[in-house]
Amino acid sequence: MKTDHILGAMAVACALTVFGCASVDSAADLDKLTAEALQRSFRDQGIAKVERLVQDPANLACSEADASGKPLDDKTTKDIEAANMRTIRWPADGKFIGDWREGEKIAQNGRGLTWSDPATASANGGNCYNCHQMSKEEISFGTLGPSLYHYGKLRGVSEPASAASRPIVEYTWGKLWNARAYNACSNMPRVGHSGILNEQQIRDVMGLLLDPQSPVNR
Numbered sequence: 001m002k003t004d005h006i007l008g009a010m011a012v013a014c015a016l017t018v019f020g021c022a023s024v025d026s027a028a029d030l031d032k033l034t035a036e037a038l039q040r041s042f043r044d045q046g047i048a049k050v051e052r053l054v055q056d057p058a059n060l061a062c063s064e065a066d067a068s069g070k071p072l073d074d075k076t077t078k079d080i081e082a083a084n085m086r087t088i089r090w091p092a093d094g095k096f097i098g099d100w101r102e103g104e105k106i107a108q109n110g111r112g113l114t115w116s117d118p119a120t121a122s123a124n125g126g127n128c129y130n131c132h133q134m135s136k137e138e139i140s141f142g143t144l145g146p147s148l149y150h151y152g153k154l155r156g157v158s159e160p161a162s163a164a165s166r167p168i169v170e171y172t173w174g175k176l177w178n179a180r181a182y183n184a185c186s187n188m189p190r191v192g193h194s195g196i197l198n199e200q201q202i203r204d205v206m207g208l209l210l211d212p213q214s215p216v217n218r
Contacts, residue, residue, distance in 0.1 A: 004112040047116035058084065062185035077168050077184045085181035087193050088174050096206050103208030104215065106201050107134060113196065124196050126205055131188075134208070135215035145188065153217040165210075172209055176202050 004195070021185060042050050054135040058080045065072045109125025111117060128140055132147035151172075157165045174181055177192030197205070208214050 017019055044192055045115040047113065047117060047119045049100060051097075053069060058180055058184065065185065072184055076216075080184040081181055083186075084178045084190075084193070085174070088181055089175045089192065089199070090170075090173065091199060091203060096173055096203065098200065098203030098205075098207040100204070100207035100211040100216075103206070107208055108138075114147035123198065123201060126191060126197055126201070128205070135218075137215055148209060152212065152214075157210045158212055162169065169206070169210065174204060175189035175203065176205060 010113025018123035022206055038053055039050065042053065044050055061072060061080060064079060106123075108130035110127035110130060116185040128134060128148075129141045131142045133141045133143075133147040133149050134151075135149065152168075155168045157168055170181075175188070176197075179186040180189045180190060189196055192199075192202055208216055211217065
């Protein structure tokens with residue numbers, strides 16, 4: 001573990017620990033102290049639960065790699081991608097493309113999964129514009145992810161159901177369902193795997209990305 005990571009984690013532990021900075025004998029002790037401080041600093045509220053702080057193996061491996069400043073080794077990368085690929089659930093009826101109009105609503109909607117959202121609330125949004133440019137009409141968008149403007153048009157998807165379009169259609173579905181199947185340390189939310197969007201919502205976002213009539217491709 002690099003010195004700057006140790007110092008940074010120690011600062012977090014000190015700031016969050018009500019009884020001040022305890023002596024730390026090893027990186028493992030520091031990690032434990034930091035984890036305990038984080039647990040004390042959060043609480044369940046509404047549908048937002050403290051269990052979200054628990055990292056799955058992929059998140060943990062990527063966090064450790066980021067902290068060390070070194071990329072994941074090839075074997076770990078392939079193992080993470082393979083494990084996440086197995087989680088992808090393909091559309092039960094074989095239909096990948098939904099209504100782009102509904103997909104645009106989902107892309108614009110940032111609600112869902114926060115402490116103030118009731119468990120019985122309407123379906124979550126995708127908040128896609130928070131990270132991506134998607135249409136020329138929407139001028140407020142984030143740049144954490146690549147531009148998706150003309151996503152289907154640039155890939156030649158004029159008929160999403162055609163055999164020639166099948167590879168990119170399947171890739172797009174898989175990427176939405178679980179991005180880490182294709183990029184082990186992707187920052188993109190795993191919207192299908194994590195239950196953020198349901199199958200029909202993903203189908204509609206697919207329509208937004210791939211339908212030639214959608215604002216993304218015009």
